[in-house]
Amino acid sequence: MWTCKQCGETVEDQFDSCWKCQLPQGQTPPPGTPRRRRLTYKYFRSTTAGWSELFDEAAAFASEVGRDQVLNISHSCDDFDGVVTVWYWTTEIVPP
Ligand SMILES: [Zn+2]
The missing domain is CATH 3.30.1070 (Cell Cycle; Chain A)
Known part of the structure; x- marks a missing residue:
């Protein structure tokens, strides 16, 4: 399991990008991406x-x-x- 750096979702190891926001594993979201909690x-x-x-x-x-x-x-x-x-x-x- 790894944790998405963009949305904080936990993702199974067999996926190499986040199922929720599609951010690839290990990548950090680009600065200035509008986000909300x-x-x-x-x-x-x-x-x-x-x-x-x-x-x-x-x-x-x-x-x-x-x-x-x-x-x-x-x-x-x-x-x-x-x-x-x-x-x-x-x-x-x-x-x-
Ligand atoms: Zn994500």
């Missing part, structure tokens, strides 16, 4: 895994995202259905 999230949900497994998954993901990008991590449950949500910032290119 956007809040997004990923959630981990399970009816079978215990809380510690869900939190482990969320923690691993949050570590990958990086401390500067993670806004917070929230969780909630409904009977035995647990959800852990990682909120984090991404950077996207402003369309022309």
Whole structure:
């Protein structure tokens, strides 16, 4: 896995450019590219895994995202259905 220097997306190793913004791996975006920060999230949900497994998954993901990008991590449950949500910032290119 590598992290796109333009949009911060994590990309599988078999791709040599970012699936989201098409920036080739290892390249830095040209200066002056208009960008904006956007809040997004990923959630981990399970009816079978215990809380510690869900939190482990969320923690691993949050570590990958990086401390500067993670806004917070929230969780909630409904009977035995647990959800852990990682909120984090991404950077996207402003369309022309
Ligand atoms: Zn990208």
